[in-house]
Amino acid sequence: MEQADVVMVIGARINWMLSFGRGKWNPDVKFIQLDVEPTEIDRNVPVAAPVVGDMNLSLDAILAGLKGKTMQADPTWVTSLQAESKEKNAKFQARLTDALTASPMNHWSAIAAIKPILESNPDVILINEGANTLDDTRDSVDMSLPRHRVDCASWSIMGMGMGSAIGAAVATGKSVVAVEGDSAFGFSGMDFATACRYQLPVTVVVFNNGGIYNGIGVNPSGGSAPAPTTLDINARYDKIGEAFGAKSYYVTTPAELTAALKEAIASKKPAMIDVQLAADSGKESGHIGYLNPTPIIEYTV
Numbered sequence: 001m002e003q004a005d006v007v008m009v010i011g012a013r014i015n016w017m018l019s020f021g022r023g024k025w026n027p028d029v030k031f032i033q034l035d036v037e038p039t040e041i042d043r044n045v046p047v048a049a050p051v052v053g054d055m056n057l058s059l060d061a062i063l064a065g066l067k068g069k070t071m072q073a074d075p076t077w078v079t080s081l082q083a084e085s086k087e088k089n090a091k092f093q094a095r096l097t098d099a100l101t102a103s104p105m106n107h108w109s110a111i112a113a114i115k116p117i118l119e120s121n122p123d124v125i126l127i128n129e130g131a132n133t134l135d136d137t138r139d140s141v142d143m144s145l146p147r148h149r150v151d152c153a154s155w156s157i158m159g160m161g162m163g164s165a166i167g168a169a170v171a172t173g174k175s176v177v178a179v180e181g182d183s184a185f186g187f188s189g190m191d192f193a194t195a196c197r198y199q200l201p202v203t204v205v206v207f208n209n210g211g212i213y214n215g216i217g218v219n220p221s222g223g224s225a226p227a228p229t230t231l232d233i234n235a236r237y238d239k240i241g242e243a244f245g246a247k248s249y250y251v252t253t254p255a256e257l258t259a260a261l262k263e264a265i266a267s268k269k270p271a272m273i274d275v276q277l278a279a280d281s282g283k284e285s286g287h288i289g290y291l292n293p294t295p296i297i298e299y300t301v
Contacts, residue, residue: 008032011055014044021045034058092140100254106281107136110207113254115141117261118177124265125150125168129161130181131212132282137179159187162204166191169200175265178204182231183212189240196244196270203264205257206237209277233279241272249273 005028014021014031021031021044030048033041034055041050051058096115099108114137118126122144128137128151143149150164162185165178185206195202210233241248247267249260257275264271 006030006032008034010034010059013040014047096140102278104252104276104278104281105254105257106278107132107207107209108140109254110205110257110275110277111136111140113257114177114179114205114261117258117265119144121175121265122148123174124148125172125174125176127151127161127165127168127176127178128180129158130179130184130207132209133179133181133184133207158184161185162188162191162195165202165204166195166198166200169195169202170198175201175268176203177261177265178202180204180206181212182206182208182210182235182237183229185237186231189237192240192246192270192272193244196241196246199269201268201270203261203271203273204241205261205273205275207275207277208233208235208237209281210235210279212282236274238272238274241270244270246270246272250276252276 005026007029009018009031011034012018013035014033019025021029031045032049032051033047034051034053035041036052036054038052041047041052051062095108096112099106100112102109118124118141126137126141126143126149128134128149134151138151150160150168152158152160158181161178161180165176168174169176185204192202192204194200195204208231211227211231212229236250238248238250247264247269248271249256249264251257251260251273257273260271260273264273
């Protein structure tokens with residue numbers, strides 16, 4: 001087994017965040033996985049060396065077994081990662097800067113307004129869910145304090161946003177900002193009423209692009225009915241906040257979003273911000289299109 005073909009996964013899951021161990025991974029890679037949950041072993045790819053148990057005890061045992069042995073990493077590895085990270089960060093920044101002039105706004109326009117506010121208020125807890133809304137926010141917004149970002153993580157579920165926002169506010173007393181895709185918000189949006197009832201410092205930011213993967217897309221099933229992933233691009237999510245007494249905003253430009261988010265966080269009260277995006281803003285989430293099933297039989301008409 002060559003050294004370059006071995007990956008040790010410690011306290012993480014070989015799930016959607018790691019492309020399920022497929023895609024761009026070397027097909028000959030061998031995984032060493034340390035996990036407390038035995039059912040996570042071999043879930044998506046075979047694990048050559050599973051270690052099930054407490055992380056501290058597992059690592060202590062591994063380090064004890066390595067005593068007297070020498071290891072040598074590629075001396076260019078860390079510097080190459082740093083160089084690639086710098087290059088990609090520059091690309092993201094250029095994308096964010098260019099998006100500030102987009103009209104109507106897209107996901108990057110909205111994130112360009114949100115990013116500096118959250119990063120200059122590191123003690124704010126960020127809740128994040130959605131498709132493109134989750135992907136792009138995770139890629140762009142840096143966190144500087146531990147346990148201040150909560151998202152769908154291992155289970156890749158939608159609907160965790162409002163419960164997580166309420167729980168974070170109650171448990172910590174800190175200000176919480178939930179950046180939500182419109183589809184994701186729809187799974188548990190009415191729970192925002194609880195944040196309003198208890199006057200929790202929760203600001204909900206809904207990215208409204210009329211659903212996921214281009215809300216104006218053609219229904220793949222045919223017919224005149226809307227596609228199942230299509231929502232109403234003209235929906236006014238701010239009215240939900242208004243109904244329960246929260247300060248509410250409807251914004252159509254990055255400048256309006258910047259002003260609304262700053263004011264909402266400073267109020268330390270419930271707030272709802274409806275961010276109007278273009279209906280064609282977005283693409284298939286997660287860059288994992290290769291996982292889509294390939295038809296066994298191709299039909300022609």
